[in-house]
Amino acid sequence: MVEIIFPFLFVLYLGILLFIGWRSRSSNSNEDFFLASRSLSHRSVAFTMGATVVGGSAVIVTGSLVFSHGVAGLWYDLGGIAGLLILGIFIAPRIRKMRARSLPDLLGMGFGRPAQVVSSILLVLVEIGWVALLMQATRYILSEAVGLSSHVALVLSAAVFISYTFIGGQRAVVRTDRLQMLLALGALTAVLIGLVMKGARFQSSTMQFPFNGPLTLSAVIAAFLVMLLSHVVGPDVYSKVLSARSAKDARRGVLGGALFKVLSSLLVGSVALLGISIYGNSIAGGELFPTAARDTLPPILFSIAMLGFVSVMLSSADSCLISGATFLSWDLPGKRTFRSSRYLAVISMGVVSYLVAFHSSGIMETLTFSYTLFSAGMVPAVLFSPWKVRMRLKTAGALASFFIGGGGVIFLQILSKMGIWSGSLLYIPLTLSLISLPLVSWSIPVFGRIPGIVRRSMKERRSAPHK
DSSP: OHHHHHHHHHHHHHHHHHHHHHHTOOOSOHHHHHHGGGOBOHHHHHHHHHHHHSSHIIIIIHHHHHHHHGGGGGHHHHHHHHHHHHIIIIIHHHHHHTTOSSHHHHHHHHHOHHHHHHHHHHHHHHHHHHHHHHHHHHHHHHHHHHOOOHHHHHHHHHHHHHHHHHHHHHHHHHHHHHHHHHHHHHHHHHHHHHHHHTTOOOOGGGOOOSOBTTBOHHHHHHHHHHHHHHHHSOHHHHHHHHHBSSHHHHHHHHHHHHHHHHHHHHHHHHHHHHHHHHHTTSSOGGGHHHHHHHHHSOHHHHHHHHHHHHHHHHHHHHHHHHHHHHIIIIITTTTOOOHHHHHHHHHHHHHHHHHHHHHOSOHHHHHHHHHHHHHHHTHHHHHHGGGHHHHTOOHHHHHHHHHHHHHHHHHHHHHHHTTSOOSOSSHHHHHHHHHHHHHHHHHHHHHHHHHHHHHHHHHHHHHSOOO
16 A cells, blocks of 8 residues: 555655745845845744754664664764754854855855865765765665665655755755655654554663764764764855854754754654664664554555655755755856856756765765765864964965865775775874864965075175175
């Protein structure tokens, strides 16, 4: 029966999303397409922020970690929640007042056009990785729901959010996020109730915290830091902040998004912990949500729950897609932008992300690499940009931080593929990125004086009387 109900509801759901996208058609201006004319209330920011941060990592990955390691698997979500609280309380109002149009534009204000261009290129790569991650998660949910081939499921998931983002821009993303956030929370709640009704109970052996089994101190710190940094300084998160109508709306919206993150984390963690008592080691962690929904819910509720899990992925993927298109069509060209370029950017980002998702070996690998690349390559320069003058930071220092941090992650990833490196991708590149930012900035003035000193010395030597 599910094979009949779910396809019907899925097509209806896609039709609603496309209709919302069509109704959200934007004007000719880039500010309207990418930032919704900076008109979002705190409620709209809260819903779209929550839908953005509650994605594949918050459901599939966190659920799988909790299912495998107990409560200690919540470290990914705890880092994200802490990052949103820091962003909302201390940073979001300041960012909104600066009137930047994106994270690269913000860096351009502090470190000049070269920093804007380089950060745009790096962030396009990061966003492609994040969209690919969410496509993979959507493919998995759809395959489990109705037995679709993974390839067909991936094509469907890609076509949907590319279409309504292409049509309506940021307004379409925000308006669809409200529906998708409610569906996601409803799906998690339904599965939780279903497990309780089936007799699932929490087990004391799963309550070990903060460490449990393979989740060592090093792994826990790396997971927490990566998610904290990517939420304090996140390109898709900042696009929501910059779309708020005021600094106050930005702060309240981010904190509202943090509450959605807390609620989803509680639901995901509870479902995973209850699932252990029923399934044990009989299924993989990634299979938990579709399996539990199928076993505990009637066909109609199962189909609705699957739509909720799909909405979790799409609501984050569309935000990453619109952010990446912003960098590609607005920040990289600078002042010379064309209306057609933003549509081409949306399609290009979507297609490349699809190719990456299709050829990637797994969700966890994509998650780790994408978040680590961003954290090590981008976060140091962004975090210290408000104190640029006081710390005497220069454009060269920011560029060095980008290249050394991001390049270090890529280099270690290559070594790990070759079997040469088995450690964390984060610690060494992040440390080098943090050190290179001030070191190169402070060295430039010193080295810049050397030619002048040499010229003055030679001039004095030539003008000195010969004995």
